[in-house]
Amino acid sequence: MNEISLMSAPAPEATIGTLPSLLGATREELGDALAAIGVPEREIRMRTAQVWHWIYFHGIRSFDTMLNVGKGLRTTLAAHYSLERPQVVSEQVSVDGTRKWLIRLPPVDAQDRGAEVECVYIPESDRGTLCISSQVGCTLTCSFCHTGTQKLVRNLSAREIVSQLVVAREKLGDFPGLVPPKDGLLPTEGNRPITNIVFMGMGEPLYNFDNVRKAVSVLSDGEGLSLSRRRITVSTAGVVPQMEALGREAGSMLAVSLHAVRDDLRDKLVPLNKKYPIKTLLEACRTYPGASNARRITFEYVMLKDINDSPAEARELIRLLKGIPAKINLIPFNPWPGAPYDCSDWDRIERFSDIVFNAGYASPVRTPRGRDILAACGQLKSETEKLRARARLLGED
Incomplete structure (x- = not known):
């Protein structure tokens, strides 16, 4: 697919054969939905605020739960809309507490059997990060990424993106009245299991910009899901x-999948580089709206043995990023079946990190999480796609 067709790939808002779900709707969309069932214009703003609070703050599953909304409106809402969630097909829990959910989205047409995406929850002592997907599959074919071996199916709608957080909050007991899992694997500081969102799951978020922007507005609304935009990070290759529109319209934090300091190598690792080479990419970073020492851009750099991990490359990375408020997130390569790379040796990673740190940049080495359930960075690929691939292989034997 070319870029134009990707940017316009459909991201449906309603299911086929069922009542359309209001879960994930923006305030404007919710107001339109209320107007469509006859709510008087003078009441739209008030009713929108009420329904919004019940859906996103309380996480309700039934309109009957909305105690401050009249029974007539609750009945009318239930007759025309639902609060349907995607189906959780499977949940895997790593030995380190990382959780991965395979989520089946409702069908969008008669031919659709229900696309599937994965999202991952990573608990730490002081925070909990949810890694969400923006597309079904991916088209970028980054050579170190398992998701890149799965073809793009379609964009996710804003509602489908938001629903991943709602599903995760339910599973973690992170809505009023729910009970968290009693396995001792959630964050031990603070009182919210999910504090951060990263668009680092399946897909390239900026090839689904409109829906990502809408989703960020819902995720960050202070009267609902209430995540600070400074705790929402959108990652792009x-x-x-x-990029400029992301900073101006969404106001999220930015992460850039860099992974190389030379165009010839980045062309192989991240083929999108052939269209937007390193110099062009870094210029866009220098002018990213809101970038400052308090809102640094994260540069992701996967450590590939004998490919991009030399001290000389660490020094070149420092030179390239001069003048950009940045931190460098060093990611030990997470293997997957058939991967063409190996992870850099640990002493090599530490030396690379020391060079970057001594130049004045934060250079944390991301602790691999969820490797045992293929939930680590670069490992996501829907279980359905993996099973189909295995079936094809068995058929050829």
Whole structure:
């Protein structure tokens, strides 16, 4: 697919053969839905605020639960809409507490059997990060990424993106009245299991910009899901034309999948580099709206043995990033079946990190999480796709 067709790939808002779900709707969409069932214009703003609070703050599953909304409106809402969630097909829990959910989305047309995406929850002592997907599959074919071996199916709608957080909060007991899992694997500081969102799951978020922007507005609304935009990070492989709009319209934090300091190597690791080379990408970072020492851009750099991990490359990375408020997130390569790379040796990673740190940049080495359930960075690929691939292989034997 070319870029134009990707940017316009459909992201449906309603299911086929069922009542349309209001879960994930923006305030404007919710107001339109209320107007469509006859709520008087003078009441739209008040009713929208009420329903919004019940859906996103309380996480309700039934309109009957909305105690401050009249029975007539509750009945009318239930006759025309639902609060349907995607189906959780499977949940895997790693030995380190990382959780991965395979989520089946409702069908969008008669031919759709229900697309599937994965999202991952990573608990730490002082925070809990949810890694969410923005597309079913991916088209970027980054050579170190398992998701890149799965073809793009379609964009996710804003509602489908938001629903991943709602599903995760339910599973973690992170809505009023729910009970968290009693396995001792949730964060031990603070009182919210999910504090951060990263668009680092399946797909390239900036090839689904409109829906990602809408989703961020819902995720960050202070009267609902209430995540600070400074705790929402959108990661891109370098879709330069959309980066300025992301900062201006979504106001999220930015992460850039860099992974190389030379165009010839990055062309192989991140083929999008052929369209937007390193110099062009870094210029877009220098002008990213809101970037400052308090809102640094994260540069992701996967450590590949004998490929991009030399001291010389660490020094070149420092030179390239001069003048950009940045931190460098060093990611030990997470293996997957058939992967063409190995992870850099640990002493090599530490030396690379020391060079970057001594130049004045934060250079944390990301602790691999969830490797045993293929939930670590670069390992996501829907279980359905994996099973189909295995079936094809068995058929050829």
